Amino acid sequence: MFIPLKDQNPTSRFPYVTVFFISLNVLVFLYQFFSPHGIQYFVLKMGIIPYELTHFRALALLPRIFPPLTLITSMFLHGSFFHLLGNMLFLWIFGNNVEDFLGPVRFVLFYFLSGLGASLTQIVFNLNSQVPMIGASGAIAGVLGAYLILYPSARVLTLVFLIIYIEILPIPAAFFLGLWFLAQVLNIGIGGGVAWFAHIGGFLIGMALIKIYSRRKKRRLWIH
Numbered sequence: 001m002f003i004p005l006k007d008q009n010p011t012s013r014f015p016y017v018t019v020f021f022i023s024l025n026v027l028v029f030l031y032q033f034f035s036p037h038g039i040q041y042f043v044l045k046m047g048i049i050p051y052e053l054t055h056f057r058a059l060a061l062l063p064r065i066f067p068p069l070t071l072i073t074s075m076f077l078h079g080s081f082f083h084l085l086g087n088m089l090f091l092w093i094f095g096n097n098v099e100d101f102l103g104p105v106r107f108v109l110f111y112f113l114s115g116l117g118a119s120l121t122q123i124v125f126n127l128n129s130q131v132p133m134i135g136a137s138g139a140i141a142g143v144l145g146a147y148l149i150l151y152p153s154a155r156v157l158t159l160v161f162l163i164i165y166i167e168i169l170p171i172p173a174a175f176f177l178g179l180w181f182l183a184q185v186l187n188i189g190i191g192g193g194v195a196w197f198a199h200i201g202g203f204l205i206g207m208a209l210i211k212i213y214s215r216r217k218k219r220r221l222w223i224h
Helices: 016-034 039-046 050-055 067-076 081-102 104-124 137-150 173-186 196-223
Strands: 002-007 155-162 165-172
Touching (some): 016 039, 016 067, 016 081, 039 067, 050 104, 081 104, 104 137, 137 173, 137 196, 173 196
Antiparallel strands (some): 002 155
């Protein structure tokens, strides 16, 4: 098991958008948790159901919101405290540097595009699924993909837990994120209620988006 604790990659400005996204996710989860309806109510009402989007027909589970809107609302819902904690830990460690590179406005756009692309990837491979899909992990996977392109040599302080071996080690981001991506690919057949294709799609989309922006940024610098 590899758990990231922090990266050794300072930023030049405060990550306002990253902090905002983390705060929003936490507040939404607290609202879900303490609501008399319970967490499952919001999952069923606002989570993505691939069948609805591919068959253009809403299921009679609850008074569902307009299905295309779930592509956005689902990104801020989590099914448990540990689901939330894991996603927010990764967003905080890797999101601040990607935001620092893109700037706050572009980072918002990047985050949503990664999340949408991740959800659509999952839908393509599960066209008839009637199981709600929630979580910020698709968008955060995009952040991880961008970080891999931008800072492959950055060190990530990682808690390594292998049976009886426990150690905190500075691991190159390329190794840590490459291992994370490999784990998503290998887990596809396992299932377990995790949207593995969303993780993979978000990661690859994040890599592509950051490469496109980097080329444009270099072109502007060359012109000026």
